Amino acid sequence: MDKFVIEGGHPLQGEIVTSGSKNAALPALAATLLTEEAVTLRGLPRVRDIGTMERLLEEIGAAVDAANGCVRVTARELRRPEAPYELVKTMRASSLVLGPLVARCGQARVSLPGGCAIGARPIDLHIRALEELGARVGQEHGYVVATAPAGGLRGATIAFDRITVTGTEDVMMAATLARGETVIENAAREPEVSDLAELLAKMGARIEGAGSSTIRVQGVERLHGAEHQVITDRIEAGTFLLAGAITRGRLTVRHAPVAHLTALLAKLRQVGVPVTQEDSETLTVHPGDALHSVDMTTEEYPGFATDLQAQYMALMTQGDGIAIITETIFENRFMHALELARMGAKIRLDGRKALVAGGPLSGAAVLASDLRASAGLVLAGLCAKGQTVIDRVYHIDRGYERIEEKLAAAGACIRRVED
Numbered sequence: 001m002d003k004f005v006i007e008g009g010h011p012l013q014g015e016i017v018t019s020g021s022k023n024a025a026l027p028a029l030a031a032t033l034l035t036e037e038a039v040t041l042r043g044l045p046r047v048r049d050i051g052t053m054e055r056l057l058e059e060i061g062a063a064v065d066a067a068n069g070c071v072r073v074t075a076r077e078l079r080r081p082e083a084p085y086e087l088v089k090t091m092r093a094s095s096l097v098l099g100p101l102v103a104r105c106g107q108a109r110v111s112l113p114g115g116c117a118i119g120a121r122p123i124d125l126h127i128r129a130l131e132e133l134g135a136r137v138g139q140e141h142g143y144v145v146a147t148a149p150a151g152g153l154r155g156a157t158i159a160f161d162r163i164t165v166t167g168t169e170d171v172m173m174a175a176t177l178a179r180g181e182t183v184i185e186n187a188a189r190e191p192e193v194s195d196l197a198e199l200l201a202k203m204g205a206r207i208e209g210a211g212s213s214t215i216r217v218q219g220v221e222r223l224h225g226a227e228h229q230v231i232t233d234r235i236e237a238g239t240f241l242l243a244g245a246i247t248r249g250r251l252t253v254r255h256a257p258v259a260h261l262t263a264l265l266a267k268l269r270q271v272g273v274p275v276t277q278e279d280s281e282t283l284t285v286h287p288g289d290a291l292h293s294v295d296m297t298t299e300e301y302p303g304f305a306t307d308l309q310a311q312y313m314a315l316m317t318q319g320d321g322i323a324i325i326t327e328t329i330f331e332n333r334f335m336h337a338l339e340l341a342r343m344g345a346k347i348r349l350d351g352r353k354a355l356v357a358g359g360p361l362s363g364a365a366v367l368a369s370d371l372r373a374s375a376g377l378v379l380a381g382l383c384a385k386g387q388t389v390i391d392r393v394y395h396i397d398r399g400y401e402r403i404e405e406k407l408a409a410a411g412a413c414i415r416r417v418e419d
């Protein structure tokens with residue numbers, strides 16, 4: 001298992017380029033199952049989760065041709081409409097194939113994800129929504145088995161009990177091939193949902209309202225091939241802005257999806273981190289005066305992203321007082337707090353709240369527990385005194401493209417050690 005070795009205390013300087021969005025690329029890849037024609041996707045990040053999704057599409061029967069961040073998927077015949085446990089257990093987003101498979105093949109068998117490091121994360125909302133579209137859904141041997149009625153799925157009004165990003169994406173994809181109109185209420189408004197709707201529209205789907213909390217889909221007989229460039233990754237760009245801030249560096253982030261970073265930019269302003277915008281996709285963080293401790297609560301988009309909570313917590317260990325961080329999306333997303341404490345951070349956990357007091361960090365051996373927690377530890381390592389060794393960085397490879405190379409090119413002292 002690879003490790004990162006970081007010598008802290010080097011302010012980041014120069015430029016970093018943002019990659020394509022993992023969480024936009026995953027549903028886009030699942031959407032390729034909706035048509036027998038070729039779909040070409042550009043700008044995909046070369047991260048492990050994308051490789052896992054490509055493998056899943058191949059298992060299902062699609063031809064996947066990937067090179068240099070461009071993938072062409074042709075799902076002419078789907079011989080095995082199934083997402084096996086071996087793949088789902090490494091990546092929950094595999095459940096994104098459920099909707100497309102039931103819609104296209106009339107049946108799907110998708111392993112239940114089980115627990116994961118950041119909480120229980122069930123897929124009951126996906127299942128209930130597919131039932132509203134007429135699917136019969138049962139469970140056997142740890143798998144969800146869904147079957148469309150004779151004549152296929154039929155449009156319905158689906159009111160989600162709570163906002164779910166991949167749940168919205170899953171049912172939006174299924175609805176494109178259902179008979180009649182589907183209305184999705186309390187839909188997720190994340191930019192990744194809008195990006196998926198844009199791809200589906202290029203494939204011939206009729207969708208209105210993506211990006212708002214009500215999405216309307218008029219089902220069509222069939223979808224066709226298309227080409228699409230996925231949006232850049234707001235979480236990766238945000239991680240780099242926070243990395244620049246925590247090292248008191250002057251760092252320019254290119255290809256940043258500025259419009260998708262509003263909540264983070266507002267928070268950085270409150271904290272006292274100067275950020276300038278050079279053009280529609282370039283942001284620079286500058287060293288400011290003291291970093292203020294500012295409370296933060298995670299929320300669904302357009303609120304502050306839970307996927308930046310660990311990185312923000314790392315920043316708050318350098319604040320001038322106490323910040324209260326409240327996690328409202330996942331019930332167990334504070335694993336990094338215990339590791340940060342090993343580095344000297346003063347953090348008290350109280351249910352879904354973390355009280356973070358500012359103070360110096362010292363390098364230590366720590367363990368990455370999930371993707372974004374690992375990013376938080378990398379940021380802490382960049383500003384800690386001495387050496388930090390982060391074990392199990394395979395978590396970070398799931399969602400960040402060569403993060404250590406990008407950071408090293410901007411002056412960080414970080415290297416990967418292969419075990």
Ligand code: EPZ
Pocket residue numbers: 023026092093119120121122123124125126127162163164165166167192306307329330331371372399
């Ligand atoms: C997406 O996960 C992202 N993944 C996550 O990114 C992100 O943290 C999350 O949205 C929240 O923004 C992808 O886009 C591939 P949810 P998703 O369904 O869709 C509960 C990362 O680090 N829920 O919006 O799985 C759930 O347990 C990741 O890149 C149910 O109860 O999240 C959670 O508490 C990790 N039943 C809440 O809803 C369901 O059927 C929101 O989850 C579905 C969800």
